[in-house]
Amino acid sequence: MKIAIISITEQGQLISDKLYSNLENNPLILHVQQYHKNVKETIKNIFNEYDCIIGIMASGIMIRSIAPYVNSKLSDPAILLVDDNGNFVISLLSGHFGGANNLTHKIADIIDATPVITTSTDVNNKIGIDSIAKHYYCSLENTGNIKFINRALVDDRKVELYLPSKFSFILTDSVRDSYNIHIDNTLEMIVSEIDGHKVILKPRRLVMGIGARKNIATSKVEHAVLEACKILEVPVDRIDLFATADVKAKEQGILDVMSKYDKILEIVEMSDIKNYENNDISKSDFVMKQFGVKGVCEPACLIVNGDNSELIFKKTAYNGVTIAVSVNNN
Structure with missing residues (x-):
């Protein structure tokens, strides 16, 4: 994962420095780059170059800066916001497949802030099918059906989840609470389905x-x-x-x-x-x-x-x- 941190003020720069020092030695993070000021130009140059962009600024500045480049929740980078006093970390974009929700919790832990998550599945203690794909290194097929799976989860309906036996390790309490689990030794892929709407997760090598x-x-x-x-x-x-x-x-x-x-x-x-x-x-x-x-x-x-x-x-x-x-x- 490659992370960019953008700050505007001197106080924001201090938060950026703290994040940098904590993230640069993380084995899961290949590269961390700090940027200061010139938000719109920076976003224009880096939007598709990083897996996550952390903005230490007002939400309006970030929203207006990223608006021309937002394309899809399946390809956009995770966008996180931190206020200038480091009180809150907000998952703004690509919460599930981009990993923003998970990163929000980790960044909040580093600076002792409150994580702010607004995706319906997460606030209802469910784990979205695209979150499972992200967390366990799978690609997604039939992505247009993700909304049907996740909407059913939010409505507290049990969604079918068919797993190869080698993927039984993903059966956390939140997964068990969200899905009807079926272990099938003949499967090579993970399959989720509700009302004929099927999403396939193909494990990446x-x-x-x-x-x-x-x-x-x-x-x-x-x-x-x-x-x-x-x-x-x-x-x-x-x-x-x-x-x-x-x-x-x-x-x-x-x-x-x-x-x-x-x-x-x-x-x-x-x-x-x-x-x-x-x-x-x-x-x-x-x-x-x-x-x-x-x-x-x-x-x-x-x-x-x-x-x-x-x-x-x-x-x-x-x-x-x-x-x-x-x-x-x-």
Whole structure:
């Protein structure tokens, strides 16, 4: 996720600084950029470049600035508003599939503010079908039917939800309270339906890249994998493939974890990693000196995941192990 923070006043700049310092080291946030003043011009230049834009300003300024560029709740960035005293954080746009509602709670926690959510499903303690898709890395089909599903939830009607068994982990209390659950081992996709209106959630492929020191202990690899999954809020079973470089292909610690969780480890040639270009990849001076490449875990997971993939978990070190995760957006 890439986040832009726009402030206008000196007080707003202080809030921006606090958010920046808290967000820049979050594994789920690839890039945070601060902007100050020139709101309309800034919005014009960045609206489609960031996953979330946080405006520390009056709502009217932000609404007028984003109005020419708003297109769809399925593609617009999350837009959050913070007042100049940091009392409230408002989810303004793309609350569900853009993730604004969830981000609003997280930003409010950082600055000790009150989150303001206005989407009907959320205020009625229901979880919208598009929120499920966002949270668990799924694409949506039959998007015109989302409104029928979510409206039924708000009206306190139980909506049918058909899950592959590997997705039973999503059965939180709020999901159980919102849907009639059906587990079907033959399914490859998640299906929700009400009155003949069907929405399909197709799981996007997740690939976890692993780098490690020589002769790394199995326990350290497993700890790193589990910690990354905890932050992503998914079980290891949700990770479709693992990836590493050929120089790490025989690391027993990595192989042991693959065997324990019955996972496939894809091997990427160092020459492919060396030639791979992606602006989101971080550089390790140690890895560059040792192997002549910027890194292992990030390019490995992106290469294996193929075209139109992006990082959702940037390189994070866990006691000799580095982890990164990519999602394929096809």
